[in-house]
Amino acid sequence: xxxxxxxxxxxxxxxxxxxxxxxxxxxxxxxxxxxxxxxxxxxxxxxxxxxxxxxxxxxxxxxxxxxxxxxxxxxxxxxxxxxxxxxxxxxxxxxxxxxxxxxxxxxxxxxxxxxxxxxxxxxxxxxxxxxxxxxxxxxxxxxxxxxxxxxxxxxxxxxxxxxxxxxxxxxxxxxxxxxxxxxxxxxxxxxxxx
Amino acid sequence: xxxxxxxxxxxxxxxxxxxxxxxxxxxxxxxxxxxxxxxxxxxxxxxxxxxxxxxxxxxxxxxxxxxxxxxxxxxxxxxxxxxxxxxxxxxxxxxxxxxxxxxxxxxxxxxxxxxxxxxxxxxxxxxxxxxxxxxxxxxxxxxxxxxx
Ligand SMILES: [Zn+2]
Numbered sequence: 486x487x488x489x490x491x492x493x494x495x496x497x498x499x500x501x502x503x504x505x506x507x508x509x510x511x512x513x514x515x516x517x518x519x520x521x522x523x524x525x526x527x528x529x530x531x532x533x534x535x536x537x538x539x540x541x542x543x544x545x546x547x548x549x550x551x552x553x554x555x556x557x558x559x560x561x562x563x564x565x566x567x568x569x570x571x572x573x574x575x576x577x578x579x580x581x582x583x584x585x586x587x588x589x590x591x592x593x594x595x596x597x598x599x600x601x602x603x604x605x606x607x608x609x610x611x612x613x614x615x616x617x618x619x620x621x622x623x624x625x626x627x628x629x630x631x632x633x634x635x636x637x638x639x640x641x642x643x644x645x646x647x648x649x650x651x652x653x654x655x656x657x658x659x660x661x662x663x664x665x666x667x668x669x670x671x672x673x674x675x676x677x678x679x
Numbered sequence: 680x681x682x683x684x685x686x687x688x689x690x691x692x693x694x695x696x697x698x699x700x701x702x703x704x705x706x707x708x709x710x711x712x713x714x715x716x717x718x719x720x721x722x723x724x725x726x727x728x729x730x731x732x733x734x735x736x737x738x739x740x741x742x743x744x745x746x747x748x749x750x751x752x753x754x755x756x757x758x759x760x761x762x763x764x765x766x767x768x769x770x771x772x773x774x775x776x777x778x779x780x781x782x783x784x785x786x787x788x789x790x791x792x793x794x795x796x797x798x799x800x801x802x803x804x805x806x807x808x809x810x811x812x813x814x815x816x817x818x819x820x821x822x823x824x825x826x827x
Binding site: 504506509510513514517518521522525535538539542543546547616619620623624627638639641642643647648663664666667670671673674677 | 686687690691693694696718721722725726728729730731732733734735736739741742744745746748749750752753
């Protein structure tokens, strides 16, 4: 572990194309959480997000020679694959049928939230509770957004992707990204204030 | 410009994606517009809140699962690669192998060799026709069926 920390994604890809699965493994370590979060936000399911992560990396590995570093970064390429996979799962007939017969949302494990930057200092119980409430209100509001708005907003506000990168991942124009993010913000503010 | 248009710019400002020339104009508007200033404050705090609701993975087990699958995949790709090696064997080597394999054809033409491969006795083992032709046997078979 950590042998390849100093290498860029591009350098890892070159080595992986040469047959080194260990170099590809470093790419997996680097981007698993990111892909998981994007998949989870689209599918709304922990299990499905895990499947998407596995399938996306497998596809990326098999198609590594098709990756064009001049058109996108590995990260945006991988996210494009993951988004397509997630949307396919959500729109699959099997998924719709399962959702119809049983509502799995109730069985979802609690989200492990990223540590609050303020949490370096121990939080008192009351603050923890209010933070938890805030998280759940936000999570609920996010789920009510159309997928495109939610994905664009999260790629920006949680993953710090640039507008250009988001446009590549979602295969839309930069001005569409601006508009989706703006509408998402307005909608969430409305929902949380309600 | 309408408030909603300023607020679109507020969203860009929050992301640091607004051009400097527009930033100055927007800030001047915010100075005098309470509605757009509220929108700015809400979008800023929304951004902070979103960073807090970022789901994280409890451990590395998912990454490890992925690596196991990749490893399995690249092993099976290895077999494919070995198989493709066969395609690179020079044609003269394949001819040599064939020549050794059909060594017992020595002195015969291909037609002779194939003709000498007598299949009739194999058929006899399957159908004991007692000297009858295959057609006779089938006719007999049909009659006995009808006779039942
Ligand atoms: Zn205004």
